[in-house]
Structure formats: structure tokens, C-alpha cells
Amino acid sequence: MTFKFGFKEVRTLGGGQFSTVYEVLDEHHPTNSRRYALKVVEPDDERPPHNVRNECAIMTKLKQHKGVNSYSENVLRLIAEFTNPLEIGLLFPLYACTLSDVINHYCKRHTKFNVDGTLSKVTRNEMESHDIHHVIHHLLSGLNFIHSCGIIHRDINPNNIMFQGLDSLEPVIIDFGISYELPTNNGLESPNLKFTDIATGYFKAPELLLSVRNYSYEVDIWSMAIIIALLCSNDGSVPFDEDSAHSDLALLSNIVTVFGSPPKDWQDCKGSRTFHAMNDSFFAKKPKPMSEILPRVVDFDQNIVDVFQGMTKYPSKERLTAKEALMKLK
């Protein structure tokens, strides 16, 4: 049995390029049978924008926030941090599953009888529309708290949203490993030259795909909007082609197919050579109807539709803030 920082490893939960997350038992207090998540990182192995020391600083700031709401149930809390000469360990409450697991749980496979007499399998998202509303409300509430602390999360995606169980509808936003604390990310990145290698696959905001570096909170708003599209889909998928998760150009082209053409005078991208080099065919696309993008709620919840449309404006300054989205959602 392996021990780390006095915690007994029960199993590996996950991890990324630079970290491993373990389920652990507290050996300092053997009578305490509570389990925790321990994220272990070797700081010398990390490459920017990953920075575990900054992650600790940001999580401490989130914990010590003294605003109107000094705490959010929808944002991961750091319990403690540990260091040894090689590693840093971050101790968190243990959660059972990610948003990807929850969506898979609600997306049931059914057999469909086709008119030509053949059978095929279809996936149907069976999450109730009021439950979808509840999850979105709490996600926006968590994001509003993060932004109100002056932090851009920079990696809002379904694997960074966790729940207590498959039937729990209280989401918690995790993973501040590449987050940015305004105004300079603690001296690591200047505001106009932020890293663009942030966010995951489908969840990247369009300006990032055009290498805009002076972005702000609005990149998280876009990512959260794509999470909304996932929750409101018929089959638990995003409205983009599968291969677009791995290619910035393919994703940009998919975004244009779904949301229509960006404005020719798109302020965020006025310095982008790629944007100016785009040919006219990029500027002639109409947006898809909301019935195709948010089919699960379009007839039941106009507030979600309005919020989603406000969060997916190309000009980032026109996007709703998390606070505005929350107020509109009710």
C-alpha cells in the first residue's frame, strides 16, 4: 500500500499530462474513515500554462473570498496543501462522477423501427427539462463566483465538472490548473499576451482559435454555452463534428456552420491575419435554428434559449456575463 503526505492511496481516479489524482484515506486520523481526492503534481515537470503553485494560490484566493457570497457550493474547495522536495499535493473533497458520466447516464439507447422495416439504435437524452435548468443555473452560479474573484477558469469542460453521484444534480467546477488570476496571473502572463493553448477541444472560444491573446472572462462564457448545448441536445453530444475536437481550423469552420458567420468587423480579431485572410465563403453562413442546437428545451424553456444566444455572441464584449446570464435564467 502506498502512502503520500500521510494519506493512504485507495485507487487512482484520473489525472492529466502533469498530475495524478488519487482517492485516499487520512492516516493522520485513522478513526476518520472519510475518503478524499489528492491531486499530486511534480512542479518541475510542468509546462506553462500548467502551474500547480499558481493553482494553489488561486484556490486559496477562492477560499478566502470576502464578497457578498463568500463561498459557492458549485466550486471545488481546497482542504489543504502539502509539499515535499519533489511534489505538491492538493487535498479536495471526493466526488463520484463527472458531467460526462452524468450525461451518459441520462442518454439511453433505444431501438428504432425504420420505415423500410430495418432496426437501428438511437440515443435519447432523458434528462428532464427542469433538471437541465437546475444544473445550468448552478453551473452559472459557480462560474459567477469564480469570475467575481477575478479568476478566468480557462478549462471549462465536462471532465472538469463533478457531482456527488449520478443522480445528484449539484455540479461542482474543478481544476484550476491553468486558471488565470487578473490582472497578471501573479506575474506569470501579461494581460495582452495570455497563452492561447487553453480550454479543451469543442469548448474553445472562437477568438482563441484565431490566436487572440488579450481575451478575458468571456472565453469561459463560451465554453459554458457549449456545455449548455451538450445538456440540451437530443443525444448528449455537442453540435460540432467529432473530428473538430482535434483541429482548430475544423472547429472554427464548425462554429461558423452552427452559429453563422462572424461579423466582418469582429473587434476581438481585428489584429488576426488568419481572420482577415478568410475568404468570402466564411462570411455567408446563416446560423442554425435553435431547435437544432437546443432541441431538449426549445419548446419548454425560452430563458435557456435566450441565455445561450447571449453567451454565444462572436464579439466577446457583447456576450452575457455569468451574473447577467444567471439573472436572465431565473
Ligand SMILES: Nc1ncnc2c1ncn2[C@@H]1O[C@H](COP(=O)(O)OP(=O)(O)OP(=O)(O)O)[C@@H](O)[C@H]1O
Ligand atoms: N475532487 C475530486 N474527486 C474525484 N475525482 C476527481 C477530483 N478531482 C479530480 N478528479 C478526477 O481526476 C481528473 C483529473 O483532475 P484535474 O482535472 O484536476 O487534473 P488535471 O491534471 O488538470 O487534468 P487535465 O489535464 O485532464 O485537465 C478529473 O477529470 C476527475 O476524473
